[in-house]
Amino acid sequence: MQKKTVRVCHFHKLKIMQNGNIYPCCRGRKYTLLGNIFDENIYEKIENSDIICECSMFKSVARTPDDKINLDYIHYETSNVCQANCVCCPQSKEPLNKEKELLSKINEMIERYKPKHIIAIGGEILVQENAFSMLFDLHKKYPKMEIQTITNLCVGEERLKQAEKIFDAMTISMLGFNKHTYKNEMGLDFDKVMNNFEYLYENKKVKLSPKYLAMPTNLFEISEFLKWALTKDVQKIYLHCIHEFKRVANVEEVFWKKTFEKLEKEIKQILKDNKENIIAKNRHFISIHETLAEFLHIDNNYIEENGFSNIIFLTI
Numbered sequence: 001m002q003k004k005t006v007r008v009c010h011f012h013k014l015k016i017m018q019n020g021n022i023y024p025c026c027r028g029r030k031y032t033l034l035g036n037i038f039d040e041n042i043y044e045k046i047e048n049s050d051i052i053c054e055c056s057m058f059k060s061v062a063r064t065p066d067d068k069i070n071l072d073y074i075h076y077e078t079s080n081v082c083q084a085n086c087v088c089c090p091q092s093k094e095p096l097n098k099e100k101e102l103l104s105k106i107n108e109m110i111e112r113y114k115p116k117h118i119i120a121i122g123g124e125i126l127v128q129e130n131a132f133s134m135l136f137d138l139h140k141k142y143p144k145m146e147i148q149t150i151t152n153l154c155v156g157e158e159r160l161k162q163a164e165k166i167f168d169a170m171t172i173s174m175l176g177f178n179k180h181t182y183k184n185e186m187g188l189d190f191d192k193v194m195n196n197f198e199y200l201y202e203n204k205k206v207k208l209s210p211k212y213l214a215m216p217t218n219l220f221e222i223s224e225f226l227k228w229a230l231t232k233d234v235q236k237i238y239l240h241c242i243h244e245f246k247r248v249a250n251v252e253e254v255f256w257k258k259t260f261e262k263l264e265k266e267i268k269q270i271l272k273d274n275k276e277n278i279i280a281k282n283r284h285f286i287s288i289h290e291t292l293a294e295f296l297h298i299d300n301n302y303i304e305e306n307g308f309s310n311i312i313f314l315t316i
Protein backbone atom coordinates (compact mmCIF):
# COMPACT_ATOMS: atom_id res chain seq x y z
CA MET A 1 0.00 0.00 0.00
CA GLN A 2 1.10 3.56 -0.80
CA LYS A 3 2.66 5.39 2.20
CA LYS A 4 0.80 8.54 3.28
CA THR A 5 2.59 11.87 3.59
CA VAL A 6 2.06 13.39 7.03
CA ARG A 7 1.81 17.19 6.91
CA VAL A 8 -0.23 20.28 7.73
CA CYS A 9 -2.24 20.16 4.52
CA HIS A 10 -3.35 23.80 4.40
CA PHE A 11 0.24 25.01 4.83
CA HIS A 12 0.94 23.38 1.44
CA LYS A 13 -2.16 24.06 -0.59
CA LEU A 14 -5.26 26.25 -0.55
CA LYS A 15 -8.28 25.57 -2.72
CA ILE A 16 -10.56 28.58 -3.21
CA MET A 17 -14.05 27.79 -4.46
CA GLN A 18 -16.27 30.08 -6.54
CA ASN A 19 -18.19 31.15 -3.42
CA GLY A 20 -14.91 32.11 -1.74
CA ASN A 21 -14.80 29.17 0.64
CA ILE A 22 -11.28 27.95 1.27
CA TYR A 23 -10.21 24.34 1.90
CA PRO A 24 -6.83 22.59 2.05
CA CYS A 25 -7.60 20.54 -1.06
CA CYS A 26 -10.05 19.88 -3.88
CA ARG A 27 -11.96 17.29 -1.89
CA GLY A 28 -13.40 20.20 0.07
CA ARG A 29 -14.58 18.08 2.99
CA LYS A 30 -16.97 20.09 5.17
CA TYR A 31 -14.88 19.77 8.33
CA THR A 32 -11.78 21.06 6.52
CA LEU A 33 -13.33 24.47 5.76
CA LEU A 34 -10.81 27.14 6.75
CA GLY A 35 -13.04 30.17 6.19
CA ASN A 36 -14.18 32.40 3.36
CA ILE A 37 -11.92 34.70 1.38
CA PHE A 38 -14.26 37.60 2.21
CA ASP A 39 -13.85 37.04 5.98
CA GLU A 40 -12.06 39.98 7.57
CA ASN A 41 -9.72 37.76 9.54
CA ILE A 42 -9.20 35.11 6.87
CA TYR A 43 -5.40 35.10 7.14
CA GLU A 44 -5.55 34.58 10.89
CA LYS A 45 -8.05 31.77 10.36
CA ILE A 46 -5.82 30.03 7.83
CA GLU A 47 -2.65 30.44 9.82
CA ASN A 48 -4.18 29.42 13.17
CA SER A 49 -6.32 26.47 12.08
CA ASP A 50 -5.60 22.85 12.80
CA ILE A 51 -7.09 20.49 10.24
CA ILE A 52 -7.09 16.89 11.31
CA CYS A 53 -7.90 14.74 8.32
CA GLU A 54 -6.81 11.72 6.35
CA CYS A 55 -7.17 10.51 2.77
CA SER A 56 -5.47 7.97 0.52
CA MET A 57 -2.42 10.20 0.01
CA PHE A 58 -2.11 12.46 3.06
CA LYS A 59 -2.56 12.66 6.79
CA SER A 60 -3.13 16.23 7.95
CA VAL A 61 -1.94 16.83 11.51
CA ALA A 62 -1.95 19.73 14.00
CA ARG A 63 0.64 22.49 13.57
CA THR A 64 3.79 22.57 15.65
CA PRO A 65 5.72 25.81 16.31
CA ASP A 66 8.12 24.75 13.54
CA ASP A 67 5.39 24.60 10.89
CA LYS A 68 5.15 27.72 8.76
CA ILE A 69 2.84 28.30 5.84
CA ASN A 70 4.78 27.77 2.60
CA LEU A 71 2.33 27.11 -0.19
CA ASP A 72 3.06 24.88 -3.13
CA TYR A 73 -0.34 25.63 -4.61
CA ILE A 74 -3.14 28.13 -4.66
CA HIS A 75 -5.89 26.53 -6.74
CA TYR A 76 -8.90 28.69 -7.49
CA GLU A 77 -12.07 28.67 -9.51
CA THR A 78 -13.22 31.69 -11.44
CA SER A 79 -16.68 32.09 -12.98
CA ASN A 80 -18.42 29.60 -15.28
CA VAL A 81 -18.29 31.90 -18.29
CA CYS A 82 -17.29 29.79 -21.31
CA GLN A 83 -17.56 29.93 -25.10
CA ALA A 84 -18.44 26.23 -25.34
CA ASN A 85 -21.64 24.40 -24.51
CA CYS A 86 -20.61 20.87 -23.60
CA VAL A 87 -23.60 18.58 -23.17
CA CYS A 88 -22.16 17.16 -19.95
CA CYS A 89 -21.05 20.40 -18.32
CA PRO A 90 -22.64 20.88 -14.93
CA GLN A 91 -21.87 24.59 -14.91
CA SER A 92 -24.32 27.34 -15.82
CA LYS A 93 -22.73 30.10 -17.89
CA GLU A 94 -23.71 32.93 -15.57
CA PRO A 95 -21.01 35.32 -14.41
CA LEU A 96 -20.56 35.38 -10.62
CA ASN A 97 -22.22 38.17 -8.66
CA LYS A 98 -19.01 39.37 -7.07
CA GLU A 99 -16.55 38.20 -9.69
CA LYS A 100 -14.28 41.26 -9.63
CA GLU A 101 -14.23 41.29 -5.84
CA LEU A 102 -13.41 37.58 -5.72
CA LEU A 103 -10.55 37.98 -8.19
CA SER A 104 -9.19 40.92 -6.25
CA LYS A 105 -9.23 38.94 -2.98
CA ILE A 106 -7.54 35.97 -4.66
CA ASN A 107 -4.91 38.31 -6.08
CA GLU A 108 -4.29 39.69 -2.61
CA MET A 109 -3.86 36.16 -1.23
CA ILE A 110 -1.45 35.22 -4.00
CA GLU A 111 0.57 38.37 -3.29
CA ARG A 112 0.71 37.49 0.39
CA TYR A 113 1.64 33.81 0.13
CA LYS A 114 3.46 33.74 -3.20
CA PRO A 115 2.72 30.06 -3.88
CA LYS A 116 5.04 28.08 -6.14
CA HIS A 117 2.12 27.16 -8.41
CA ILE A 118 -1.21 28.70 -9.32
CA ILE A 119 -3.96 26.52 -10.75
CA ALA A 120 -6.70 28.72 -12.22
CA ILE A 121 -9.81 27.11 -13.64
CA GLY A 122 -13.17 28.38 -14.96
CA GLY A 123 -15.53 27.99 -16.84
CA GLU A 124 -13.06 28.78 -19.58
CA ILE A 125 -10.33 31.04 -18.28
CA LEU A 126 -8.91 31.76 -21.74
CA VAL A 127 -12.06 33.71 -22.63
CA GLN A 128 -12.58 35.42 -19.25
CA GLU A 129 -11.00 38.83 -19.69
CA ASN A 130 -10.58 39.84 -16.04
CA ALA A 131 -9.36 36.45 -14.85
CA PHE A 132 -6.99 36.16 -17.79
CA SER A 133 -5.50 39.62 -17.40
CA MET A 134 -4.98 39.04 -13.67
CA LEU A 135 -2.85 36.00 -14.54
CA PHE A 136 -1.03 38.05 -17.16
CA ASP A 137 -0.12 40.66 -14.53
CA LEU A 138 0.90 38.03 -11.98
CA HIS A 139 3.14 36.38 -14.53
CA LYS A 140 4.84 39.70 -15.28
CA LYS A 141 5.42 40.33 -11.61
CA TYR A 142 6.36 36.77 -10.60
CA PRO A 143 7.72 35.05 -13.72
CA LYS A 144 8.89 32.04 -11.69
CA MET A 145 5.44 31.27 -10.31
CA GLU A 146 4.10 28.30 -12.33
CA ILE A 147 0.65 28.91 -13.79
CA GLN A 148 -1.57 26.02 -14.85
CA THR A 149 -5.10 25.63 -16.18
CA ILE A 150 -7.58 23.19 -17.70
CA THR A 151 -8.92 24.47 -21.01
CA ASN A 152 -10.85 23.59 -24.16
CA LEU A 153 -8.14 25.51 -26.10
CA CYS A 154 -10.61 26.71 -28.72
CA VAL A 155 -9.42 30.32 -29.02
CA GLY A 156 -8.09 32.63 -31.73
CA GLU A 157 -4.44 33.14 -32.57
CA GLU A 158 -3.93 36.28 -30.52
CA ARG A 159 -5.28 34.77 -27.29
CA LEU A 160 -3.35 31.55 -27.90
CA LYS A 161 -0.09 33.46 -28.18
CA GLN A 162 -0.84 35.45 -25.01
CA ALA A 163 -1.72 32.23 -23.18
CA GLU A 164 1.50 30.62 -24.33
CA LYS A 165 3.43 33.39 -22.61
CA ILE A 166 1.88 32.94 -19.19
CA PHE A 167 0.94 29.27 -18.78
CA ASP A 168 3.51 26.66 -17.82
CA ALA A 169 1.09 23.77 -18.06
CA MET A 170 -2.31 23.14 -19.64
CA THR A 171 -4.66 20.19 -19.56
CA ILE A 172 -6.73 20.14 -22.74
CA SER A 173 -10.19 18.62 -22.41
CA MET A 174 -11.61 16.77 -25.38
CA LEU A 175 -15.11 15.34 -25.62
CA GLY A 176 -14.63 13.67 -28.95
CA PHE A 177 -11.98 13.02 -31.53
CA ASN A 178 -13.48 14.08 -34.83
CA LYS A 179 -14.96 17.35 -35.94
CA HIS A 180 -18.61 16.23 -35.97
CA THR A 181 -18.55 14.86 -32.44
CA TYR A 182 -16.66 17.92 -31.28
CA LYS A 183 -19.20 20.27 -32.79
CA ASN A 184 -22.11 18.29 -31.37
CA GLU A 185 -20.74 17.58 -27.90
CA MET A 186 -18.89 20.82 -27.21
CA GLY A 187 -20.13 23.30 -29.81
CA LEU A 188 -16.49 23.83 -30.76
CA ASP A 189 -14.19 23.52 -33.76
CA PHE A 190 -12.01 20.39 -33.64
CA ASP A 191 -9.57 21.57 -36.33
CA LYS A 192 -8.98 24.83 -34.50
CA VAL A 193 -8.24 23.01 -31.24
CA MET A 194 -5.89 20.53 -32.94
CA ASN A 195 -4.05 23.36 -34.74
CA ASN A 196 -3.71 25.24 -31.46
CA PHE A 197 -2.45 22.11 -29.75
CA GLU A 198 0.14 21.55 -32.50
CA TYR A 199 1.26 25.16 -32.28
CA LEU A 200 1.91 24.90 -28.53
CA TYR A 201 3.40 21.43 -28.90
CA GLU A 202 5.91 22.53 -31.53
CA ASN A 203 6.99 25.53 -29.48
CA LYS A 204 7.55 23.37 -26.35
CA LYS A 205 7.01 26.23 -23.91
CA VAL A 206 3.82 24.88 -22.28
CA LYS A 207 3.64 21.37 -20.75
CA LEU A 208 0.57 19.78 -22.34
CA SER A 209 -1.70 17.05 -21.00
CA PRO A 210 -4.54 15.95 -23.27
CA LYS A 211 -7.62 14.72 -21.43
CA TYR A 212 -10.41 12.66 -22.97
CA LEU A 213 -13.76 12.83 -21.25
CA ALA A 214 -15.70 9.74 -22.24
CA MET A 215 -19.49 9.59 -22.28
CA PRO A 216 -21.95 7.27 -24.02
CA THR A 217 -22.01 9.31 -27.23
CA ASN A 218 -18.25 9.63 -27.80
CA LEU A 219 -17.00 6.38 -26.37
CA PHE A 220 -15.35 4.67 -29.33
CA GLU A 221 -13.34 7.76 -30.29
CA ILE A 222 -11.30 7.35 -27.13
CA SER A 223 -9.16 4.79 -29.02
CA GLU A 224 -8.24 7.28 -31.73
CA PHE A 225 -7.52 9.86 -29.05
CA LEU A 226 -5.24 7.47 -27.16
CA LYS A 227 -3.36 6.43 -30.31
CA TRP A 228 -2.80 10.08 -31.17
CA ALA A 229 -1.82 11.11 -27.64
CA LEU A 230 0.74 8.31 -27.46
CA THR A 231 2.50 9.68 -30.53
CA LYS A 232 3.15 12.91 -28.60
CA ASP A 233 5.73 13.62 -25.97
CA VAL A 234 3.15 15.05 -23.56
CA GLN A 235 3.27 15.53 -19.80
CA LYS A 236 0.36 13.26 -19.00
CA ILE A 237 -2.61 11.60 -20.72
CA TYR A 238 -5.99 11.50 -19.00
CA LEU A 239 -8.65 8.96 -19.90
CA HIS A 240 -11.60 10.09 -17.85
CA CYS A 241 -15.36 9.76 -18.03
CA ILE A 242 -18.27 11.89 -16.94
CA HIS A 243 -19.29 11.49 -13.30
CA GLU A 244 -22.81 10.54 -14.30
CA PHE A 245 -21.90 7.74 -16.76
CA LYS A 246 -23.54 4.97 -14.73
CA ARG A 247 -26.64 7.11 -14.23
CA VAL A 248 -27.15 8.03 -17.88
CA ALA A 249 -26.31 4.60 -19.31
CA ASN A 250 -27.74 1.34 -18.11
CA VAL A 251 -24.36 -0.34 -18.07
CA GLU A 252 -25.78 -3.71 -17.02
CA GLU A 253 -27.50 -4.01 -20.42
CA VAL A 254 -26.03 -6.43 -22.99
CA PHE A 255 -25.58 -3.45 -25.31
CA TRP A 256 -23.07 -1.87 -22.95
CA LYS A 257 -21.39 -5.15 -22.12
CA LYS A 258 -20.72 -5.72 -25.84
CA THR A 259 -19.65 -2.13 -26.32
CA PHE A 260 -17.15 -2.25 -23.49
CA GLU A 261 -15.86 -5.67 -24.55
CA LYS A 262 -14.96 -4.18 -27.93
CA LEU A 263 -13.47 -1.06 -26.43
CA GLU A 264 -11.47 -3.03 -23.85
CA LYS A 265 -9.90 -5.09 -26.64
CA GLU A 266 -8.95 -1.96 -28.56
CA ILE A 267 -7.55 -0.01 -25.63
CA LYS A 268 -5.54 -2.98 -24.31
CA GLN A 269 -4.17 -3.58 -27.81
CA ILE A 270 -3.09 0.08 -28.07
CA LEU A 271 -1.40 -0.14 -24.65
CA LYS A 272 0.31 -3.36 -25.74
CA ASP A 273 1.50 -1.87 -29.04
CA ASN A 274 2.97 1.08 -27.14
CA LYS A 275 4.20 -0.82 -24.11
CA GLU A 276 7.89 -0.01 -24.48
CA ASN A 277 7.25 3.66 -25.05
CA ILE A 278 4.89 3.85 -22.05
CA ILE A 279 7.23 1.99 -19.70
CA ALA A 280 10.10 4.23 -20.79
CA LYS A 281 8.24 7.24 -19.31
CA ASN A 282 9.01 5.88 -15.85
CA ARG A 283 6.67 8.40 -14.13
CA HIS A 284 2.95 8.94 -13.64
CA PHE A 285 2.06 9.25 -17.32
CA ILE A 286 -1.47 7.92 -17.82
CA SER A 287 -4.37 8.58 -15.53
CA ILE A 288 -7.50 6.46 -15.99
CA HIS A 289 -10.69 7.34 -14.15
CA GLU A 290 -11.63 4.46 -11.89
CA THR A 291 -15.14 4.12 -13.38
CA LEU A 292 -13.79 3.88 -16.91
CA ALA A 293 -11.08 1.51 -15.71
CA GLU A 294 -13.76 -0.70 -14.15
CA PHE A 295 -15.66 -0.88 -17.48
CA LEU A 296 -12.42 -1.72 -19.31
CA HIS A 297 -11.24 -4.26 -16.73
CA ILE A 298 -8.08 -2.32 -16.12
CA ASP A 299 -7.19 -2.90 -12.49
CA ASN A 300 -4.03 -2.95 -10.41
CA ASN A 301 -3.37 -6.58 -11.40
CA TYR A 302 -3.47 -5.69 -15.08
CA ILE A 303 -1.25 -2.67 -14.39
CA GLU A 304 1.33 -4.71 -12.49
CA GLU A 305 1.31 -7.67 -14.85
CA ASN A 306 2.04 -5.38 -17.78
CA GLY A 307 4.84 -3.48 -16.09
CA PHE A 308 2.81 -0.24 -15.86
CA SER A 309 3.14 0.23 -12.06
CA ASN A 310 3.93 3.86 -11.23
CA ILE A 311 3.08 4.84 -14.82
CA ILE A 312 -0.63 4.13 -15.22
CA PHE A 313 -2.73 5.25 -12.26
CA LEU A 314 -6.40 4.78 -11.52
CA THR A 315 -7.73 8.10 -10.29
CA ILE A 316 -10.98 9.87 -9.44
Ligand SMILES: C[S@@+](CC[C@H](N)C(=O)[O-])C[C@H]1O[C@@H](n2cnc3c(N)ncnc32)[C@H](O)[C@@H]1O
Nearest residue numbers: 088089090122123124150151152173213242243
Ligand atom coordinates in the same frame (compact mmCIF):
# COMPACT_ATOMS: atom_id res chain seq x y z
C1 LIG B 1 -15.73 22.24 -15.94
S1 LIG B 1 -14.28 22.17 -16.91
C2 LIG B 1 -13.52 23.77 -16.82
C3 LIG B 1 -12.25 23.90 -17.64
C4 LIG B 1 -12.40 23.98 -19.14
N1 LIG B 1 -13.49 24.77 -19.57
C5 LIG B 1 -12.43 22.60 -19.75
O1 LIG B 1 -13.51 22.13 -20.12
O2 LIG B 1 -11.37 22.02 -19.84
C6 LIG B 1 -13.16 21.22 -15.90
C7 LIG B 1 -13.11 19.76 -16.29
O3 LIG B 1 -14.36 19.13 -16.02
C8 LIG B 1 -14.62 18.20 -17.04
N2 LIG B 1 -16.06 17.92 -17.05
C9 LIG B 1 -17.06 18.57 -17.67
N3 LIG B 1 -18.25 17.97 -17.46
C10 LIG B 1 -18.00 16.90 -16.67
C11 LIG B 1 -18.81 15.85 -16.12
N4 LIG B 1 -20.12 15.83 -16.32
N5 LIG B 1 -18.19 14.91 -15.38
C12 LIG B 1 -16.86 14.93 -15.16
N6 LIG B 1 -16.03 15.89 -15.65
C13 LIG B 1 -16.60 16.86 -16.40
C14 LIG B 1 -14.09 18.88 -18.30
O4 LIG B 1 -13.84 17.98 -19.35
C15 LIG B 1 -12.83 19.52 -17.79
O5 LIG B 1 -11.73 18.66 -17.94
Ligand code: SF4
Nearest residue numbers: 009025053054055058
Ligand atom coordinates in the same frame (compact mmCIF):
# COMPACT_ATOMS: atom_id res chain seq x y z
S1 SF4 C 1 -5.73 14.71 4.30
FE1 SF4 C 1 -6.36 14.58 2.16
S2 SF4 C 1 -8.56 15.09 2.16
FE2 SF4 C 1 -7.72 15.73 4.14
S3 SF4 C 1 -7.19 17.89 3.85
FE3 SF4 C 1 -5.34 16.70 3.41
S4 SF4 C 1 -5.35 16.38 1.18
FE4 SF4 C 1 -7.44 17.00 1.82
Ligand code: SF4
Nearest residue numbers: 082084086089123152
Ligand atom coordinates in the same frame (compact mmCIF):
# COMPACT_ATOMS: atom_id res chain seq x y z
S1 SF4 D 1 -15.45 23.79 -22.06
FE1 SF4 D 1 -15.38 23.32 -19.87
S2 SF4 D 1 -16.55 24.94 -18.82
FE2 SF4 D 1 -16.97 25.06 -21.03
S3 SF4 D 1 -18.88 23.98 -21.29
FE3 SF4 D 1 -17.20 22.53 -21.68
S4 SF4 D 1 -16.73 21.56 -19.70
FE4 SF4 D 1 -18.01 23.34 -19.29
